[in-house]
Amino acid sequence: MITTLLYSLTGLILFGMGLFTLIIHSHPLRKILAINVMASGVFLILIATAYTPLGQGEIDPVPHAMVLTGIVVSVSVTALALILACRVQETSNRTLRKKTKQPKNTKGPKS
Amino acid sequence: MNSGQLLLLSILLSSFIPGIIIFCLPEENHRLRTLLNLCGSIVKISLILVMNVGIYYGHVFEIRIPLIPGVELLLNGDPLSALFATLSSVLWLLTTIYAVGYLEGSPNRSHFFGYFSLCVTVTIGIALAGNLVTFLLFYEMLTLTTYPLVIHRGTEKSLRAGRNYLIYAFGGGAVFLVAVVWLQTIVGPMDFSAAGFSPSYIDSHGPVLSLIFCLLIIGVGVKAALVPLHGWLPQAMVAPAPVSALLHAVAVVKAGAFGIIRIVLDVFGAQNLLLLGVLPLLAGVATVTILYGSVRALQQDDLKKRLAYSTISQVSYIALGMSMVDQPLAVIGGLVHLVHQGLMKITLFFCAGNLAETLGIHRISEMRGVARRMPLTMAAFSIAALGMIGIPPTVGFISKWYLGLGGLAAGNWWLLLVLVVSSLLNAWYFLPILIKAWFGKQQGEWPAEIAIGRFETRLMLLVPPLVTAVIVLVAGLVANAQISPLAWVRFIVQGYTL
Amino acid sequence: MIFLADSPSWMITPVILPLIAGLLCFLFSRRTFVIALITALINLFVACLLIYQLLVFGTIRYYIGGWRPPIGISLRTDGPALLMLLMTAVTGLAITLYARGYFSYRIADPVRGSRHQHQQRYFWPLWMLLLAGLNGLFLSGDIFNLYVTLELIGISAASLAALSGKPASQRASFRYLLISLLGSLTYLLGIVFFYRTCGVLDLGVLQNTAINEPGIRAALALLTVGLLLKTALVPLHFWLPPAHANALAPVSVILSALVVKGSFYLLFRFWFELFAPIVTTSALNFMGTLGAIAILWGGIQAIRQQRLKLMVAYSTVSQLGYLFIAFPLSRTLTGVPVWSAVIFIALTHACAKSAMFMAAGNVYLHLGHDRIRNLDGVRASLPITVFAYGIAGVSLMGLPPSGAFIAKWMLLTSSIDSSQWWWALVIMAGSLLAMVYVFRVMSHFFVIPKRESLKETTPLSPLLEWPALILALIALFLSLLAPWLLHILSQGSTGLAQLFPGGLP
């Protein structure tokens, strides 16, 4: 039980940290990352929810499926958000156009 | 759907359909447009006459469309609605003729006549409304359909006027809606009926009902231009003359007055109102309006504005009559003034429009000797103005007479004073106009004279005011006959146990 | 069997059909409009069919894959869901037609035609998938499935919002996406709390296991905040006006008329159906207060806008407030349950706001700008558009016989009945504000311009003007359909019926 709680609380704290960063930091990339951190927090809680100590019954697969779905959604949205952020950067500051062609990390949240 | 319902529906559609068709007509097709308008109005008048006969012989005309429990649309032909419907339709015909002449050659006519027809449809709807919800529906629609007419000129000034008109009208509508809802939560859904709601509610909800009454009166008082809710009316004078005529004589102001009548007679009922004791309030407001409107009218040099303030003052006679709802005579006076004021005021506005259109005269100070140039117009104007003052045998006298008698019967001596002062004020602001026009000497050229054929102005501009002026006279002269506004109003009042 | 009108399988059509259409639209670059149009038509037909089924059989549940809850996902029809579905279908059909007209007009532009070709290329699949998401949202009976549909809606909406390619629209869209994500994550956190406490995800099952635990309450709070973010209730509305106003005209219509309704619909279901037993009066009042603030704030902001589309967008902010005013009034038992007012407002707003945004789009197409100050004389050149705008405005103001009037009537009745007159004041103030902002523009339409300043433009196709007019007319005469709509509403929403022992109409 304590394991679940520990992971859950960690997830919550991640959520809070992400939220804080999302609001306080104005750089789009940071915001996107913050969202991903928040998502990770939520997934962590979900996984923790599914946890059952060994031998006390089956592990609940539904939260796992949910997390998997959530991750996919998160990946898609992150990709879209990154492209959008780039476009915003490009169009609002054409002089920076060339610099913004940085590699786009779509794998971040999956690891 | 029985024949009665069909009749009601076709009364509404007889102007609605032409209106819609007119919207779709190209601007140049004025012949067809005029034809449509005239056919529509003649059909409407005949249908309404048929309905009147039916109502007189006790037929029931009713369309009921339930919306949600407690809210239903109800169209109902009763003597009172017949009165207003007849007035509106007859004056619509005349105003249409007038408007065709007035707007000859001006832009956006299909637009104008389209809204014009819708406006009349809505006015008839107000007349036929059988409960407060339906009344509210058409009341709000009226604002909408008249708004494009008010701002038809499209100038900065007219837009401002339109804006104020909207603010006032929708503000009133909002108050009205709240009051209607409130009333319904207390007394339940009710149709207009002669008795009003059950007096048992008075004991339980007396103060609230008084408040609701005030709110309702405020709601319709905006359109009836009760002081201090009258501000929009003089500004709305920027509209073309037929619109002013329509606004002031038929549609908007009268809708407000008609609303007061409905609220007093058919929603609350005489007995309830006496128990509530709110009538003095209405009487007070009406009195203030009558006097204030007259005094303000005095201060205007712009002819239409003077007429507008005069409207403010005159329409309150109706409210004044309603404030003595327990006196049949006063009620007769108030009701019949609905018709009489309409006839007189529309004549005045027609004439003012003629002056403006033919000679470019907008101000009273420019009117010296104008009667020599336009004797027929000014004759019509004079008859109507004398009627406003209350000189017999015009219809204006009849209204005042009944109001006075009713006031005395109610023991309101001050009412006589009000009538006296108001008559004097009316005379004071109308007679100088007549004197200037008939006995003044023309000074210089007219501001903007246009040469028009055989008559003093276009025939279509000349006929409507003459017809209404003749009606003003004849309706007064034959007031006691079997068929006259007064007779119909007496018939209405018979239906109420006051 | 499955092709018969009685078959419950029709229920999946509104979801699956647009999905396939979206795929096909993406796959083929030609005839996309035909695909979309056929889809919209079938969608409308199916919505009607489902309503017929509802009236005949009552609520139907559809277990996808044959797995019953709690393990499977179920779809179900009831009055509110089907009305929203119908609303989406009708509006969707109009939007499809309008979008066709819009893109044809833009593509015909010799200078920038190609860019619009590109926009059209992606518009159709996005729009179809969005439609699928919305339909899925309305029909779904599973709280996690709702999350997925919300995401479907959110991503396609954000993509659509950015479609115009203008920097402003992309900035707005980025913000919209972030907020939408924040909302989704909050919602997901809510689901976590939920699942922890209840152990199920199906709404129907949840209803029966309404436990009085803090977890479930926290879940409601989190779900609500997440959905509020997506619904753009003041003070979380800031993303909406720029996103809606800077999008392409058909997209503005979609966003304003449909997308915000989706998340609100969920809120509505949660508060009045699922969590109704645990909802406290103070929370209802809180929501109502937010709604009241939204009405006033949105209205005031709409009045001061200089651009037509921004004004219409702020009008949406204001109108959304009405939906929340119904919350505190829902506890009073009058003849008709107050929550049906919400449906009426939503329906009216969907139709009217679509018409308004279409009209605004037409004005933009015609003039090349939408600065309110310079809208003089549009009436003469675009009579139908202006008429549609006017009628839509009237419906937004809640004048009879629009559907909003019925709603306002119900709200007023219950606010007076329960002596909460302040809501009545706010409602009336809101309609007056609406009057001001609607007619502020209207009066400009009516100005007769001093000189012939309007440049010659190609006339707008009927596809651009008539959908607007027809939607506006639907909004205006919605109250005449009220008995019928109420009848549908009363069908089968068992949870609602339990909540209101005073009786359904």
Added chain:
Amino acid sequence: MTPVALETIIHALILSSTAGIPLIMAALCCTPLKTRVIGLLPWATVPALFVALTAPSDVVVEVGWFFMGGRMGLDGTGKIFLSLAAFVWLLASFSSRSLLKHDHNQVRFHLFFLTAMAGNFGLILAQGIFGYYLFFAMMSFAAYGLVIHKGNKEALSVGRLYLLLVMIGEVALFTALIILVHSSGSLALADVARVPYHPLTFVLLFIGFGIKIGALPFHGWVMPAYQATPPPAAAVLAGAMVNAGILGWLRFLPIGHISCPQGAMLFIVMGALAAVYGVIVGLRQKQAGAVLGGSSISQMGLITVIFGLGLFDQAAGVHAVPILTLYVVHHSLAKSSLFFGYDLIVRQGRTLSHLQLVAILLPALALAGLPFTSGAITKTGFKELALSLGEPWSGLSAFFLPLTAIATTVLMLHFVAVLRRSVKNAKADGTANPILFTLSCIAVAGTLWLWPAASNFANDSLAGIKLLQGLWPVATGCVLFLVWDRISFTTELVGDNRKRQTGFDTIICLLSRLQEKEEQKPQQERLVLFLHRLVPNLRRAEKIMGRWKVVGLSYITLCLCLLFLLL
């Protein structure tokens, strides 16, 4: 159709033709037939004359549909008034037709002339209050057209005053009628007049009709109006229309049927004051018409006194009615005759011949009560009435009547003097026709002597002592006039009428202050301005709400609030 009904219809037609024919002719004045109509002007009075002379008494015809219930008929008093009016109008119409032949406003004038005539006849025939009120109003307003006919500044200004007073009179009458109808519940004159009176009614009726006859506080219009009006019109104003006021009193306050001592006092005091005051202001006038106006005020004052005496009790009332009628006839004939004389002399444009001087002195001194004139007869009647009332009032005959006789003599002599002077400025226009004046003089001289009802007063007035009593005031008057004439011409009193007009004008000016107020800016503008000032703040607020930090705060706050509220 039964014979009775047929008879009623015929009666109705005949009766209504008295007012109807002039009205129709007035209407025809607006058509191209106007010159022909004006040529037929005198014929407009013929139906009235015919009815007055032939109609059976006490025929009442109901015309229910008309206005608000019409009822007309002719009783004894009405007959006298109708014949008198018809006669005066007949002479005046001849006169005006010739006088205004070349006036470019003649059509307008005759339009009003005919309308006023119709009103005058109609009100006499009216037996219902509405009929009376209707025709009274018609007459009053039409007379406005006569008053301002000349169109100069004086005429317009007096016209304004006249109109103001007419309006006041109208509303006073309206109020009185409403009160009467309210308390009686009937619309017939005969019923209305028999209900107990409210003091207010007295005052209102006094005002309503008093304005027409120029009773004291409302006399301001009389002198300038008589002066400004063309003489034929002045003749009908003074000789026929004034009587409408008297008839109004008789109709609505039927002396002999009612009594009201307080009301009587009002009438007597105001009448007596007017009798003296009229002479005083008349003497200060420098124009013949105005002097005659003064005389009218004075004479009407006397009539008011008679009326007041009749109000004391019913017996006195019964006694007073014939005397009142006599006085009215006498005054109307004499006054119109004076106007015709004035008209004639002005038109012929040369100094008075001796014959003319004598002829014009006849009606003039008849007003003063010279023996052997109609004035003597009426004075005799007056005295008898006063004596019959007992102590306080019998003193009237001894003191007051001679005083007014002296005063009237002075005034009349002043009139002749003014007339002689004004002739010097006049030009002959060749339309002078002595026949009308002669006819009217004959009427003055003969009517009352041939009047059956007046025969006993006529006989009384021939008694020696009466002759003496009638003669000395006239003689005294002559002497006084000679003295006063000398003084007035040395001091050159300035005509006062202008000043009084300005007095009224100041009132009007004061009231007009209201009119000249500038249009205020509507309040809504202020509201809009206020909103405009708010706009920048609103924009800033909206911007702040869009900041991420604020968004975050509101997000968190919302979360916490909902959590707390739901937990």
Added chain:
Amino acid sequence: MKKGKKIKKQTRNRRRPFDGLQALFLFLVFCLITLLGAILSNSPRTVSGLAGAVASLQDQSGVESPVTAVLLNFRGYDTLLEVMVLLLAVIGVWSLAKAPFPTPETDISPVQMGVVRLLAPVMCLVAAYLVWQGSHLAGGAFQGGAILGAAGVLLLVSELPWLHAIPVYVLRIGLVLGPLVFVGTALSCLFLTGTLLAYPKGTAGWLILLIETACALSIGLTLALLFGGGRPESDVPGGDSP
């Protein structure tokens, strides 16, 4: 410019000793987290969740792995929509930008080329294995797809010239393949059994594998194209980048 300013401003903010709003926000976040944490810890899970239900129906699902059973059978509808979300992301990205592919004329270093040649097939194999394994162990379409995607990224990074030769319709078909197969299967289930996604008896395992394979391909392609960051040049004929 605005962004640049904001960044500068932010750096200045960091130096500033105290920002009230920020502190307040931090405090509130803390409160929220504490509150939620308290709720979490105070309401220990009393309900067992759906583990038991899934376990009892595991036999009928056609797969051995409970997660796969939930994903593709019990809650297959969710997954269907989720696949759509992925596709949507691609459509969104394509609608936003053109792919910033480097111009193909630069030379590729042989080392890099070698690595690619070595790794890419291996990754494909691994992916195939993962998909296969999904029926009884952890793994499945998403995992396989991710590996495939990584392989795609590798190819993209190595800037192989033949990548540009791939016609865009192939890409589109590849993208749509997974969802289309999924929907197609669902619909054919509907026609066969009368219920959407109700696999006919005994075919569940194979159908799931079919779906997983198609989806893995599409997911891989999707992820790679998302990395590409925009649409290929030729997607819209004559299309001009916004």
